[in-house]
Amino acid sequence: MVKRQKLYDLLNEKILVFDGAMGTMLQKNGLTTGCPEEFNLDKRKVIKRIHKEYVNAGCNIIQTNTFGANRIKLAEYNLQSKVEEINRAAVKLVKEMAGEEVLVAGDIGPTGKLMYPVGDLSFDEAYEVFYEQAKVLIESGVNIINIETISDIQEARAAIIAVKDAGDVPIICTLTFNTEMRTLTGSDPETVATVLEALGVDILGVNCGFGPDMMIDIVRRMSSVTDKYIIAQPNAGLPKYIDGITYYDLTPEKMASYVEDLINAGANIIGGCCGTTPEHMKIIKDKVKNLRPIVKEEKQFTKLASVTKTLIITEELPTRVIGECINPTAKKYLAQAIKDNNLSLLCEEAIKQVESNANIIDVNVGVNLTEESSVMRNAVYEIQRVIDAPLSIDTVNFEAMEEGLKACAGKPLINSTNGEERHLDKVLRLAKRYGAAILGLTLDEKGIPKKAEERFVIAERIVNRALEYGLKRQDIFIDTLVLTAGAQQQYALETIKAIQLVKKELGVKTVLGISNISHGLPNRAILNSTFLGMALNAGLDMPIMNPYIDKMWEVIKSADVLTGKDLNAKIFVESFNDEKVVEKTIEVNEVKIIDKLTKAIVSGDKNSVPLFIDELKANGFRALDLVNNCIIPALEDVGNKYEKQIYFLPQLLLSAEAAQKAFNELKEELNRSTVSNVGTIVLATVKGDIHDIGKNIVSIMLQNHGFKVIDLGKDVDSDRIIECALKEEADIIGLSALMTTTMNEMKIVTESLKSKGLSIPVLIGGAVVTEEYANTIGAFYSSDAIGAVKQAKLIINK
Structure with a gap:
């Protein structure tokens, strides 16, 4: 185990080089099927040779072949009982090749499951899975733990806390981003850096997803909010597929040409992900020899974060406000809602406060006769999915405090x-x-x-x-x-x-x-606003207040102009111009029940859906009218918000769940003669591929848009896919692949269809799949679930 200060001294002195891809090298060595982590037991010579090649390339840090060596991923191969054996063997193989100067990083990848409430993996279960693997790696003598390719900040939180509990070892944690510079669940680079820094990782950064060109800005944005050391591990460009072979389009020399820009953006360690080889890392090592890391200074501003956004708190920016209205003290309706487990009311209150410009939302659920721990946990889960403001966990109950902190997937107060x-x-x-x-x-x-x-x-x-x-x-x-x-x-x-x-x-x-x-x-408003002005003058940074009271905002926004916090009085002018005041006086407050149902679906408030549907039925609304005039438009609105990066995966899935609840409530009335399926689609993750998160998301969205979906699961061969498509008279076959080694199975399906004289359209997607590849095999392509729905509708309507 390396002492932290020794590692820090190295990082202050020079740029370190991490190793490159393991999967790419396994493929080069002919190991394209089976469990990669099991090769630590039965293909030891190959694994040792790969490690040695990276050592010879000059890499300072070599990681173990344990990316999927947790009990959940190993269970896909019925190897869950071999977590300890596989991880210990992996460390031994690296240490035999590393020598004295090379650091050994114990590699921990994601579980492959979505975290609650988007999926069903609880924080505690994720913690136990990561702790089990980390404990073995640390006891086996790794110098560093490398948590990598995480797509959900909540899963990263569980992993980091588990590693900290497993042993005192430096921690690297990297997340993977899409081309919009967001993680799967919507976190931007600043938020990832803010949350990981607060959790105490030693090195944070980004890996996978794309090449070094797009990674530069992510590193720069992370560096703008943290003084932590940063690691960048790009792919060797984009995957190409020619004659049944997958390769990446960046040569070692071309990839190395981006290294200096990555370092100037703030990177201290350069590594490689998909498509990189010892040849790539050798050229990169030569490139960094004469380069030095930039000097990092501690950021003096304060940061809090939600899942998707970071809030900067500093004297140079407008005054931040904590909204106080989620507090059952003296609010009987809130107290009763909490007792009834009606958290929708709390969510509405949170949304209204954010709409009234509160920057942080205080969450207090302390009511007599309630189990505050579980209520706090559920309240945090529900509230953080409907707003993008950081939360303040307000309680004197330590158990409730901890449950709220576990559930909060950002950096709270x-x-x-x-x-x-x-x-x-x-x-x-x-x-x-x-x-x-x-x-x-x-x-x-x-x-x-x-x-x-x-x-x-x-x-x-x-x-x-x-x-x-x-x-x-x-x-x-x-x-x-x-x-x-x-x-x-x-x-x-x-x-x-x-x-x-x-x-x-x-x-x-x-x-x-x-x-x-x-x-x-x-x-009270006059007294409160006067006292607020006095406090701001004395140096108050953040008032806790009712954000619905105009007089309080008048004081804050006026003070911000006079103290230079509101540059050019921009916010003041926008808030108090005459046109806005006129608009406010003609605002219509009455909301129709049908609009409430639409809003519930858009916001993912599944608990309110049955109540609104019952009321609409009582008022004579027919089920088919509700589907056509409410549910489908709501889903289209959600899709638009997702495309515009207003909504992210959690909101997308929760809205889909609310829509499904609506369909279920109307099921009896929606007789099959009046409601036809848009089309039938057979979905499958292709043979040899055990990843199905993306495919499952696509399935949910297609069903909610009226498609009949036959989901065959994962690791499905072409014959079974085609047989099912014929049996079900499918309009479309949908295929997913996450690994370059399994992409060829998509081509096998399209060629098999062609050889049989079948013209069933094939729609493909997945992390490694590109539109270019789809064109080469005669398939349609979509990069995400919303795009898949649109593409499927276009195919049906041709």
Whole structure:
């Protein structure tokens, strides 16, 4: 095991070279079928030879052949009982070839399953799977753990936490992006960097997906928000397919020509993914010999993140606001909704607050007689799928806090801790473990001090303890607390003084729950907004407030203009021009029930769908009318949002689930004589390929658009596919492949159809499949599920 500082010294001194593709090299050695990880047991000489070739090419880090050596992936080959044996053997093979100077990275790939709530893999199950593999790799003596090719930030979180628990070893984590620079579940480069940094990885970055040209901007964007070391592992360009052989179009020399740009963008380690070979890495090694890493400086701004977006909090940008309205205290309707497990109401409240310009949404579900842990977990899952704002996990219940943090697939704020040692210790442990920022209240076991100086002492204690735990100063917020002016008028200014002390002496961000100042007094909006202005002048960074109150925004937006936070008064002008005011006065608030059903499907609110359908039926709406005038238009709207990068995979699938719920509710009335299928399609992942996430997503979307889908599953040979297509009188055959080694099976299907004189159209897709390849085999192509639906409809209508 390499000590972290030694690794950091190397990274500060020079550019390191990671090895290249294992799959490509296995293919070159004739190993195109079977479980690649099992080759550690029965094809040891081949694996050792590949490792040795990368060592001879000058690679500084060699990874184990364990990409799919977790129990879920191995179960596809009935090898789940051999997790330990395979991983131990893999480490041994690398160590025998690596020598003293080369570092050994234990390779951990994804589970191949979608995480809840998009899929059915829970956070805890993913954690256990990753922990099991990481423990063996670390005990076997790897220097580094490399978590790679992850497409869901939540799966990355589970893997990183598992590795940290398995042993003290440097961690690399890379995610893979699409051409829109988003992960499968919608995270952009800044968000990936923000979340991984908060979780404490040593090196973060990007691998697979495409060549080095497109990777440059991803590295640059990551580097703009983090000072962490960055790794880039591009493919050798794009896959080409000629005469039954797959190759990648970037020569070693051409690939190496991008290296300097990657380094200037912020990369410290250059490696290779699909299509790269020892020849590629040797040329890259020669290229980096005279290049040095750029000097990285710590970012002084604060970052929070949702799944899809990072929020920067700094004195140079407009004031950020925490929306306080998801709180059942004194809100009977919310308390009852939580007791009834009606989380749709919480989601609506979150959406409205974001629409009212709240930047962070506070989530408080503390109601008597509820199991707060499970409610918090489910509330976070539901809320984060309908908004793109970061969350504040608001609870004093440690179990509920941890469940909320597990469920939150971004970088949240913990609201809150305080100066009481036992409480502070528990919250800091959770913040460090799950990668969260903290909000510290200036109170302790004695209560809230009256004087500003006494509150400052508690604030200082919180900050110092947080720094000792390894939190960054930028991830610490202090709330100097507001006492009610009605009962304790003499202490109102102590809060303001305390803010000034914290800003001057501690240099951390400040937060304040504004509305408590006016509790029990009339005309609360004026008192709140006046106090807010005083607090902002004293250095308040983020108010916690009701974002629906215009007077509060008037103060914030005016202050931002006068302090230079709103450059050229852009936001102020947009908010308060006369035209906007006129528009607001003629707004129509009444929403028709049919529009509510449409909105529920678009937002993925499946729980509300049956209620709206029952109401519509009671008002005489026919099922067929609802399908044609509501459900199908809603799905088309979702598709448009997905194409415009407003929606991402989680929203797409949840909307599809809501639509399916609607179809099920209407099933009895939709008799088969009046509702015909758009067409019949046989779907399959081709022979030799065990990956089916993409195919399953396509299946869901096709069904919701009226297609009859016969899903044959994965690893399906051409004869069975064609036999089923004939039996079902299929209009289309849909084929998926993730690996270059299985792409040829698509050609076998099209050629077999041709030889039999059959003209069934074939629609293909998958990570390695291109439109060019589709054209060469006489097939139609789509890059994603929405495109597959459109293409299928075009084929049917020809």
